Amino acid sequence: MPSPTQAPDRLFLHAMLESSPDHIYFKDTESRFLRINRALARYFGLNDPSEAIGKTDFDFHSPEKAAVRFQDERSIMETGTPIIDKIELEAHRDGKTAWVLTSKSPLCDEQGNLIGTFGISRDITLLKEMEDALGKERNLLRAVVDNVPDFIFAKDTHGRYTLNNLAHARFLGKETPEEVFGMTPFDLLPPAAAELVHADDVSVWKSHAPLLNKIESPVPERWLATSKIPIFDTKGAITGLVGISREITEQKRAQEALEKSNAELQQSREELVLALEELRTVQLQLIEAEKMKLVGRLAAGVAHEVKNPLAIIRMGLEYLKSQTFGDKIIPSVLEEIGGAVQRADSVIGELLDFSAPKKMNKVPVDVNRLIRNALMLVRGEIAARKVVVEEELALNLPPVRLDAMKIEQVLVNVLTNAAHVMEEGGKLTVRTSTRQVTGIGANISQSNFRPGGRLLIIEVLDTGPGVPEALLGKVFEPFFTTQPTGKGTGLGLTVTKTIVDLHGGTIEMKNRPEGGACVTIILDADTD
Template sequence: MLLLPRWRLPIPLWEREAAELRLRMEATMERSLSGESPKPAVGDPAPADSGPAGGVDPSDRAVESCAGGAEAPAASHGNLFAVLADHAPVGMFLWKNGRVGYANEALSRMCRQPRDRLQGLTDLAELVSPADRPAFQQTVQAARQGPATHASCEVRLAGPGDASPVHVEIHVRRIPDAGGEVLVGTLVDVTERRQWEERLANERAILRTLVDHLPVAIYLKDTATRKTLVNPVDQRNLGVRSEAEALGRTDFEFFPREQAEAFYADDMQVLTTGVPVLNREERITRPDGTSGWLLTSKVPLRDVSGRIVGLAGIGLDITERKLADEKLRAFAAQLERSNRELQDFAYVASHDLQEPLRKIIVFSERLCERFAEGLPPEGRDYLERMRRAAQRMQTLINDLLTFSRVTTRAREFEPVDIGEVVREVVADLEARLEQTGGSIEIGDLPVIEADPLQMRQLFQNLLGNALKFRKPEEPPRVRVWAEPLHGPRPDRGPESAPEPLCRFFVRDNGIGFDEKYLDRIFNVFQRLHGRGQYEGSGIGLAIARKIVQRHGGDITARSQPGQGATFIVTLPVHQPKVHQP
């Protein structure tokens, strides 16, 4: 039989080869000492050639000496034993009449002792670590005096100094011999197996720790869908107090039948097809009556040959998420109702409220035109106040409609040249610029994805305010420019992935404001100045903020009283490809 070097064999294969060799050598020695004729097995190494002069191998003499001078047949077979023993990768010794008569080279390496020290040794326990000596002595005693002629145990061989012990599997066999007590010992080095077992045990312990402490249900099932492992979270789902209560049982013993049948169908799909079930939302009713939702995945378990031997399942409790989803759906429905009500209001405002105002304005103007001369100054003043009040109400209604339509009548995003938009707005403001002697400087402005009409509304409000809130004695000077940057979208928070953004600046030399009112200026109907000083509804900046927020950006301002103001708008360059309502 061909024996590969130990380092080229997998550990289980090596130990199997060593065990076969050990049994053959024990049988050879037993036949040798009993005087049987040699019967070498197929594949045994041939005995050393004695030569024409009939020379005898030194190993033969060692065996003969150890055996007490056996007859020629025994010596011949002893020669075979010696050749096998000296070249065997397993440790071997021969014990006769209270001492070691023979020790092979492999045993010398295992014990890390020279052979001449081992041969003649009277106390075999010296070779064994102190903690394992009782087990070794019991094994030797069982082989010497027990009803069976063979005994074995696993011990550690003590090394010199601080050397690591060698784990061995030792077999002791009693061989009948008329000349005295004979024991044959074979030792198989199982250190690597022990190391692998310890490593595997450590890995199992680590994996078990992870399984038991992860905040998800983890379980294993066999091909009959019986539980073979459950972690504490799954134990709570099953309503058991320990893993032992769940092992060997199926879902039918824990859940309502309809629910268990659904679980079983998924299990059988995995077990029969090998196709995993991934991210399946399942509603469960636990044995204690509580219910919840699990996000479940199941994958097949295969042995080394690829055969499916079970499945592994993991279930994440998503009950809170589902409840949050339900609340979100309720809020969405409520928001939809509010939007419909807002649209209804917008319809009423644009038709039913506007029509009486238009009549008030028209008739007040006709009264002024036809009867102003016949009215006293006080009457003309009343008519003018009535007309201005109606116009303010009309402006307010129009601004409210604009505010409500930022989201309800928004258009899809498309590439918009902001420079062109600003130039169009400036053209619309030309009359005011001429009237005040003002100017607007336009820097390089980019193309971004946006709603073009809302971008026009945004800059119309910002530039209009810059011209409106000017110093009486100084012509307005306004500058518009932009700077690129890379960062998280304002509407997604600071932890979101960075993306291209653009920051727009609108700076004026107007009256400015105290920054303690910064939050107030972007709210509806909030004014820092009286209506008599500056016209307007107080909704313009609220509309601007709503437009910016709809585009996923933000708006702020920097100012000091009398030092002008700079409005800063940050907008994403690109928008998600989602249809806007």
């Protein structure tokens, strides 16, 4: 039995003609079909390949196409040169078209005489359609890439640009994408900026992870948000990256302007808040001043109306004192009445002091000396109650400009008050100190002290029973007193606070944790 390689050529030819999906034909020198294969017969709509013998392309194709083929075959036969891989559009008589890839050659007999042509055609319509679709897609993509305002680029693993759009080329200072092709950032950007860009590229290649929306400024005064995505070949090896950058210079400037105006707004707001607080303080002071003017007029009127009857009672008492009475009690009754007149008169007197116009006579004063004077003035009150005085006066206290008589009155009032609450004796401590204003502390929360300014602090501490917490806020209010009727007018601490207010200072009373109360007076030591 012969081996397959020994089979006759006829068998191979027959197999090929029967089974090949390509169209195969043989023609004589007049371009008449000598033989066609089964696939071409099917294509022509014939039941059997033999039906084509003796016919020409004019029997199956449009006259124009048939004429082209006829001419091609004439040329092959005249020149002996084959036509290889010619792509042509075939048009059937029924109007159907198809793209084919054709190769044709001269056909010679065994002696080398030209006896016709033969050819083979492959229907590539599907491939041609796919190629057209791909081409359209590529063109669309290119149009998009070239026309978007964002910068699009691709690089190989050496950092060379393999693709750029127009916007990116122009950003890099070139006219066309082709000029940028093959260059690296080091050819196009300042060295420092190129280093940064390259470092990002390397990081993407090494990590195989995309870099998203990195804000960078590769060119002075211009800002980009850049994303870079690694690209891989079919085996997963890195081949480069694609990137897209959006210019955000305007947004960045707007953001900076916004931040600046936000900061300015914040500052204005703070200034407004301060101004508002100042206005409120001034408003309160004005209201207080108006109230005090009214109280002043009221006090003067009351004083006049009350002092006159008191004067009559007093004079009546003087007259009666010069008389002799059988009843021995009468002189003591007259004394009582005299005491009451004196008490009423002193209440009126303090009311007048409280409401009198406040004119200040400020001079530089040694406050420690003022305190010692005040202690001298109240020594009677202190001695009567066996109160021990402890002075903790700061050395080298600077002279402070204030109304000495008025502040002395403040000190006398506070010291007297402290002595009065220690009926069974105790310790009275007077302390002076200075301090720098660093911020708003508890003691100076309501004041207008300037930050950085110097404060004078006077503290008067007693060991008495203290003040009930609920009443602490009222101690400076007019007519508030904890002492029995007849022992205080309730105006002493109010006058005291008014004087301290006039000096722009603060006064506060607190209970001490160890017992007793502490009065703190804070004055501006830098006042001029």
